[in-house]
Amino acid sequence: MAITKANSLKGEIKVPGDKSISHRGVMFGAISEGTTELTGFLDGADCCSTIGCFRAMGIDISQDADHVIIHGKGLHGLKAPSQMLDVGNSGTTTRLISGILAGQPFVSSLNGDESIQKRPMGRIITPLTQMGAHVRSIKDNGCAPLEIGGAPLKAIHYDSPVASAQVKSCVLLAGLYADGVTSVTEPVVSRNHTELMLSGFGADIKSEGLTASIVGGPKLYGQKIEVPGDISSAAYFIVAGLICPNSDVLIKNVNTNPTRAGIIKIAQDMGGNIELLNERIVSGEPVADIHVTSSNLHGCEISGDIIPTLIDELPVIAVMAACADGTTTIKDAAELKVKESDRIATVTENLKNMGCDITPTDDGMIIKGGQPLKGTTIKTYLDHRIAMSFAIAGLVANGETTFDDESCCCISYPKFFETLSSIVNQ
Incomplete structure (x- = not known):
């Protein structure tokens, strides 16, 4: 070129279509009850990595270019993947899916390309561990590949040292599987697509100033989303x-x-x-x-x-x-x-x-x-x-x-x- x-x-x-919203639409649709339909979906490699990960956990997802249909199975409907989840080049997939995996009753692992293997994952390992999940960097360097042993989670308040929508979203998604209210306070407000979309799916989620909080154990319901x-x-x-x-x-x-x-x-x-x-x-x-x-x-x-x-x-x-x-x-x-x-x-x-x-x-x-x-x-x-x-x-x-x-x-x-x-x- x-x-x-x-x-x-x-x-x-x-x-x-918006990459952040496309990722979240697939993820939230997968853990909701019923069907979620996305139009305007970003048919790029990163978002397709998210689709691949949820298909590997038993979610039926059909895609025709920018039109995606996700047949959700609810918060507890995912199945243990038979092999390591491939997140490709996607930091959003890696960090957000880790929050969901932390609440599952099975052990899973994920890895991506050379770039992902250099990106810092300690920033999600710390809060997920505080919530009771078993998360480790397999190479013990704070990066992918990660192994995540799902466990009963407890609600926490997490003061994030970085303004990161990926960290915030990871903790809030884990909070769906925790008893009580899980909250995250950031030094500066980061993008709020998770809060807006999860609310639309039926979660009890609020934002006040620098803090976002979510109540565990909701029922989420599939939505039609125009990206x-x-x-x-x-x-x-x-x-x-x-x-x-x-x-x-x-x-x-x-x-x-x-x-x-x-x-x-x-x-x-x-x-x-x-x-x-x-x-x-x-x-x-x-x-x-x-x-x-x-x-x-x-x-x-x-x-x-x-x-x-x-x-x-x-x-x-x-x-x-x-x-x-x-x-x-x-x-x-x-x-x-x-x-x-x-x-x-x-x-x-x-x-x-x-x-x-x-x-x-x-x-x-x-x-x-x-x-x-x-x-x-x-x-x-x-x-x-x-x-x-x-x-x-x-x-x-x-x-x-x-x-x-x-x-x-x-x-x-x-x-x-x-x-x-x-x-x-x-």
Whole structure:
């Protein structure tokens, strides 16, 4: 794949279904009674890993592209898998399913690819152990593969040291199998898809300030869920429309949940022409069409409470910062180090290779923007968000931008390059 400079971007597009909601729809449907139907499901590798895990535990799931039907068997209907569960590249699958497995009357194990085997799982092992589950890192390094021995669970209050929807969701899902009320307090509120969706399935779940709590032992009932477009996928086209000249792009049907939509605020803070149209609620989630046009951008500081609302978008935000006048400083984002790659290092390396003045820090980066970028070969480190972010950088770079391996885009956006080419005018 080679990307060259675009003269403009014009058109109307739709992006794939929200990855977080797609994962949760399968999981919650599997442990509910009756049938759950998902439309707009993200047919990407990560979400298909979740389907595979629940099929391996006896759940009947049919899929036709973005339409998925899950025949749930209730909280206690899962069967012991006959072999190790394969979570692929998916951190969401790994951490959320661990909360469900912790409450089962059988021993299970799970593992994924090389990237998953490096990602920190101590952050879920600790609270699950406090609840009475038997969870261990098989290699004793705090990472997958994991072995989980289900056990009677006790409700706890957990003060999470990190703002992580995956950790919060893991504990709340384990709380479904515990007596009493299980609660999680975070340092900053993370995305709240679990709370919104579980409530729709019938759970007694509440959020107050920084704390989410759930009552154990509910009956969950299957739902019909329309999955909106993923703002993390829309982010690439938001940035592209802002930084490419003479551009006018409309991205239809995007999830604009405020716990996820920090990129919209930052784009506006940087001077971006971005507006939300046709705002509405779909299956409990706020949704809108996003309209962006070419903009003269300037640097800003990105830090504090907004970081969890845009953590997955920071690689493409860094590209936007490279194209903005002045300095952009990203702070409080040490979580970037434990994603599919160390995204502080990978963003810094690739932007430097494109001619950007960028300095990595312990919890972010400092980007002095406004200088022309040049094409190079992007080292993706098999990280889908790095590959797609630097495809967008290639649209404004002189020369040709290529990739050592762009196939990783299939993790979250199998048709990314097809969508991009549909709006690019060379």
